[in-house]
Amino acid sequence: MPVDAAKVIPTPTPLEPGAPEPVTLRPATSADAPALALVGAATFLEAFTWMLPGADILTHCAKNHTAAAYLNYFAAPETRITLATSGDDAPVGYAMLTAPELPTFAVLPTDIELKRIYLFSRFRSAPVTDSPGVRPAQALLDAAVTNARALNRTRLLLGTHANNQRAIAFYRRNGFAEAGTRTFQVGTQVCSDLIFAKLL
Secondary structure (H helix, E strand, O other), rough: OOOOOHOOOOOOOOOOOOOOOOEEEEOOOOOHHHHHHHHHHHHHHHHHOOOHHHHHHHHHHHOOOOOHHHHHHHHHOEEEEEEEOOOOOOEEEEEEEOOOOOOOOOOOOOOEEEEEEEHHHHHHOEEEEEOOOOOHHHHHHHHHHHHHHOOOEEEEEEEEEOOHHHHHHHHHHOOOOEEEEEEEEEOOOEEEEEEEEEEE
């Protein structure tokens, strides 16, 4: 029986291990809300499976990583999100600036918070389009700093888990200093973060 060529599905060529496609940065818009929700939940899962029960991760993502939640952020004038994409505009990470949400910290009127900076681990060493020699995480942080300065903010705040030594070392290399602590809820878990600050 002859094979219908129109029904033959080509086998995709897998990427070579350790050779991710280049990453491109662009400003995110409200049209990207579904993609941000997807990559936000997926990178949160990748980052915190080691320390949080699965049920708590699902509860957290169902509340915080939805298209509606990101649309709410886009509605605020301070929000700036830089999206990292690879291939055919596939989202692989992002950096999100928002008005500070740090209720127990002494926030100044010209502060802004780096609410999230997420990147799939596979793309940590990928080349960045238009930024030779700069890794994606650094490019995302640089974009966040540029956006914060464009908003005339004078201090950039962020929170990171107290045991996340890789992230802490990265922020310190970029001029952030420890400025306080915070606790927050993820499902049934009470988590503790260090708050870092960088003068702009």
